[in-house]
Amino acid sequence: MPPATRRPASRATVGVPWEAVELAPVLLVSGAEGLLADRAVDRVVALARAADSGVELTRVDAADYTVGTLGVVTSPSLFAEDKVVVVDGLERATDELLSDVTAYLAAPPSDVVLVLRHAAGQRGKKLLDTLRASGVPTVACDVIKSDGDKTAFVTAELRRAGRRADAQAVRALVDAVGSDLRELASSCAQLVADTTGLIGPDVVERYYGGRIEATGFRVADAAVAGQTGQAVSLLRHALATGVDPVPVVAALAAKLRVLAKVAAVRGRGAGALRDLGLAPWQTDRAQSDLRRWTPEGLASAISAVAQADAEVKGEGRDPQFAVERAVLRVAGAVGT
Template sequence: MPPAPRRSSSRSSAPAGLSWEDVEPAPVVLVSGPEDVLADRAVDRLISRARATDPGLEVTRLDAVDYTTGTLGVVTSPSLFAEDRLVVVAGLERAGDELFADVTAYVAAPASDVVVVLRHGGGQRGKKLLDTLRAQKVPTVTCDAIKSDADKSSFVTAELRRAGRRADAQAVRALVDAVGSDLRELAAACAQLVADTSGLIGPDVVERYYGGRIEATGFRVADAALAGNSGQAVALLRHALATGVDPVPIVAALAAKLRVLAKVAAVRGRGTAAVRELGLAPWQTDRALADLRRWTPEGLAVAISSVAQADAEVKGEGRDAQFAVERAVLRIAAASGTA
């Protein structure tokens, strides 16, 4: 299993907040946070690294919901054949007191030939145990949720870099728009592009593979509306609605685009440093600055008001959600022409 120096140091000076790419086997490892894709990768890496040391590694998976008292002690007890073992305990955030008690006792004196991986998906349940693990300096993989477009763009860039590939900023943005609602699908899309294409990945490649995805539709409608292209925006919108896309995410896409415009418009007079402090991805600020050339403050106010009205109507205050979103699209496109 892990070399002795690494095991002995893990409880005295192990770093907290490790990336899934950096974690190494240790007697006890905590994988903490709600992002399951990153957590799964951390667990897979630990299994792979431990198996590289012992190809006969025995892997046992326990679910906190089904746990019975004493099970952890049984699966980590000395083996008859002395093979190395790795135990994954999933769902600590849903665990009962029996599991918390067993894990707390185990962490105080872990077995030397076993790696125990504790998976906690977030929340306050089990906080006392988590505090104990931190006090013991158990190696911790942090799997924070990846929700913002900026974080998803960074994720895509890192995925491609690990595969020895690159995509330009527009391609990254297009991929996030297309499949960014689910991180697992985003990772799969990156893998497909790596496998099926060569060279620098551009927006035309992303459009060819993923341009028809439902997740992209709202943003494409928004792009056309903000550009003042009412005909294209309405055509995209009607196609989306006809193929079953709900009006709510389309309005959300319109609102998201306008929020970025409003944020950049509010600080652009203070220089590029103020724009950078907004925390947006570079392609977002570049796109917003270009779009704002067509907009006046009055036009932006009209567009934001139109989206607010549509948002209320598609969530139950109006009789016809499709009419509400189409009216908002037309008003936004017209407002952009006031620039």
């Protein structure tokens, strides 16, 4: 690799996003979001091949590692090609791998890029601490859970493809397929390939309307609006098409958390609302929803969802009954 890729520890970047990672002798890809981790590795390989089209790529499974393998795969080859070595599953590493990587860090060769993927867990924590203390660049691939982060992901996906979608379209797409990041990325790619111009909610509805109707977010929206019949109908359709009760309860909880946050600060002005870290459409929608809610009703709804959350996660005998009862209680709490 070019000499410039060997950075001193003091200049190493920690927690960079996958699209900003650069070549370095050792890289840590940390986090359980598989799509982002795959993209980080793909980018590293692409950068290495741009520098040397003959670069040699080797992948090592941490769980199957035997002592000395790292030394073999990183040793100079007969034709002196640069190398990229990707170690997958560092959270499942053998003791031999942890020991060999620790020793390797003392003098990593300049013609090798070693990429270490660690999804989650405490296995290898001592090595992770050593990597970070020595200034090894870390690529952040944390699981994307919140609606706000998924919205940002969709916007970035479309921007990279040279396209834009309005806020309502982005929300509709997240509502429809936002439970899985790979599926969300695939949906963005489909919209980019099959449509032109600004992507509006009508386009998303045309492609994913049926799926939007079967999501927990639509159920939550109807329940919070006090539309009992629609909420129950959407819920039963969702359950009949295979939607698990757990994410439906999670969607209800997320919706109510936003309402509670906005309710707590809405009398303090726009600055306090901005400090919540919510997207503008979230605060606007919450303020509109709150016109139908009293503090007592909101507290009752939150309590009902907390009970359902425990029941769908093992404390109850019938998760589907638990989530339907929660939907009825939330919708019934509007205006009380």
